Amino acid sequence: MSEEKPEAGVYDRRGFLHAGALGFAGAMVAGNGLDVPKGPAEAVTRAAEAKATDTRGGVRAWPDRPEGWWRHQTPVLSPTQAPVQGIREIELDVRIIRHEIVPGYSFHVLAFNGQVPGPELRLNEGEWVKVYFTNRTELLHTIHWHGVDLQYEQDGVPYTTQHPVMPNATFEYTFQAIPAGTRLYHCHFGTPLHMQHAMHGALIIEPERDPIKEEFGYTRDYTLVLESFATNDSRDDLNFMLERMKQRLWLMKEGLLDDETLAVFETKQALLEAIEAGWDPPYLPNRNQKRERAAQDYNFFAINGKAYPLTEPIMIRRGETIRVRFVNGGGLMHHMHLHGHQFWQVAEDGNVLRSPLQINTISLGPGKTADIVIEGYNPGYWTFHDHDTSRVTNNGMYPGGMLTMLVYEEMDDYDGYHPKIALDE
Numbered sequence: 001m002s003e004e005k006p007e008a009g010v011y012d013r014r015g016f017l018h019a020g021a022l023g024f025a026g027a028m029v030a031g032n033g034l035d036v037p038k039g040p041a042e043a044v045t046r047a048a049e050a051k052a053t054d055t056r057g058g059v060r061a062w063p064d065r066p067e068g069w070w071r072h073q074t075p076v077l078s079p080t081q082a083p084v085q086g087i088r089e090i091e092l093d094v095r096i097i098r099h100e101i102v103p104g105y106s107f108h109v110l111a112f113n114g115q116v117p118g119p120e121l122r123l124n125e126g127e128w129v130k131v132y133f134t135n136r137t138e139l140l141h142t143i144h145w146h147g148v149d150l151q152y153e154q155d156g157v158p159y160t161t162q163h164p165v166m167p168n169a170t171f172e173y174t175f176q177a178i179p180a181g182t183r184l185y186h187c188h189f190g191t192p193l194h195m196q197h198a199m200h201g202a203l204i205i206e207p208e209r210d211p212i213k214e215e216f217g218y219t220r221d222y223t224l225v226l227e228s229f230a231t232n233d234s235r236d237d238l239n240f241m242l243e244r245m246k247q248r249l250w251l252m253k254e255g256l257l258d259d260e261t262l263a264v265f266e267t268k269q270a271l272l273e274a275i276e277a278g279w280d281p282p283y284l285p286n287r288n289q290k291r292e293r294a295a296q297d298y299n300f301f302a303i304n305g306k307a308y309p310l311t312e313p314i315m316i317r318r319g320e321t322i323r324v325r326f327v328n329g330g331g332l333m334h335h336m337h338l339h340g341h342q343f344w345q346v347a348e349d350g351n352v353l354r355s356p357l358q359i360n361t362i363s364l365g366p367g368k369t370a371d372i373v374i375e376g377y378n379p380g381y382w383t384f385h386d387h388d389t390s391r392v393t394n395n396g397m398y399p400g401g402m403l404t405m406l407v408y409e410e411m412d413d414y415d416g417y418h419p420k421i422a423l424d425e
C-alpha cells in the first residue's frame with residue numbers, strides 16, 4: 001500500500017506529552033493508529049518520563065534560574081570604552097543590484113554586500129563590534145541597529161543621531177552587542193523606500209547561556225527574514241530618488257545647498273520662520289512632487305529574498321527539535337502558520353518570554369522578530385505560510401510569495417504523495 005508513512009505509529013513522543021494530558025492525548029490519537037501507551041504499566045512509565053510542565057496547549061517552564069536571570073547585561077555604551085584589541089570588525093556596503101525573486105523575474109534593489117537580505121550578522125552578547133559601512137550608491141544611507149541598546153550616536157537615524165552617509169563614504173559604527181536575542185539591522189534613510197528595497201538583515205546576538213537551548217535542546221537553527229516588495233514602482237522610485245540626490249550633490253558642490261533645498265533645519269523655530277517667509281514644505285499637495293511612498297502597492301512577498309517556489313524548505317527529522325527565528329524586514333504584518341504542528345513561541349523582539357507559548361500561527365508587525373521551537377512529531381510535508389493569503393501570491397497569482405514548507409527528511413523514502421510545484425491553481 002502506498003499509504004505507508006515512515007514508521008507510522010511509533011512517533012517518539014517522549015518529552016512532548018504531559019502526565020496530566022496523557023489520558024486525553026491517548027484517547028485523542030487512539031483512532032488514528034498513532035502512538036498510544038500499551039497499558040497502565042507503560043502509561044505510568046511514560047508519565048514518569050514526561051516533563052512535569054509539558055502539555056499541549058499548556059505551559060512549559062524554563063530551567064531553574066536565579067532571580068532576575070532574564071534581565072540583560074547593563075550596556076557600557078560609549079564607544080570610547082571599546083577595547084582596542086579583540087574588537088570584531090565587519091565590513092558592510094550597499095550597492096544596487098538586480099535580484100531574482102522568482103524564476104524568470106528580477107528587479108533592482110539596494111543590497112547590503114550585494115545580498116538579499118543582507119548578510120546575517122552573528123555576535124556574542126557583550127562583545128564589541130566595529131562595522132565599516134561603505135555607500136557604493138549615489139543615494140544617502142545609514143544603518144540602524146534595531147533592538148540594540150547602544151549609544152545614541154551609533155543608532156543610525158539621519159539628522160537625529162548622525163549625518164547620512166554620503167556616496168563613496170565609509171561610516172564606522174561601534175557598539176557593544178547587548179542584549180542577546182534575534183534582532184535586525186536596516187537602512188534608516190528614506191526608510192519606506194530603502195528598507196523595503198532589501199536594505200535589511202538579521203542581527204543575532206548569542207547569549208552566554210541560552211535557556212531556549214537548555215530547555216529544548218534544538219539541533220538546527222533557521223533564520224527566516226520576511227520581506228515585501230512593490231516591484232512595479234521600484235524602478236521609478238529609485239530613479240526619482242537618484243535624480244533628486246544628483247541635484248543635491250551638484251548644489252552642494254556649487255555651494256548652493258541651503259537648508260530649504262535640503263529640507264533640513266537646525267531647529268523647529270528655523271523651520272517655522274522659513275514657512276512664515278513663504279517657503280513651501282515638500283509635503284504640500286501643490287508641490288506635486290513624487291516621493292517615496294509609505295503605503296505601497298506590494299506585489300511580491302519573500303522569505304530570505306525568495307518567493308515560492310524558490311523559498312528554501314525547513315528541514316527536520318522525526319524526533320528532532322529545531323529553532324526558527326523570524327525577522328520581519330518588510331513593511332507589512334505577517335501571520336506565519338504551520339500546518340500539522342503546535343510549536344512553541346519562546347522569544348519576541350529577541351527577548352525570551354517568561355514562559356513559552358504553544359501556538360500554530362505567529363503574527364509579526366513590521367520590525368518584529370520572534371523565535372519559535374518546532375518539535376518534529378508528525379512526519380510529512382507541511383505548508384508554512386503567511387495566513388494573509390493575499391501574500392501567498394506572485395504578482396497577484398496564487399500560490400507564490402511567503403510560502404515555504406517544513407519537510408521531514410524521512411519523506412525521501414516515503415512512496416506516497418510528494419508535493420508538486422504549482423504556479424496557477
Ligand SMILES: [Cu+2]
Nearest residue numbers: 141187189194
Ligand atoms: Cu538607504
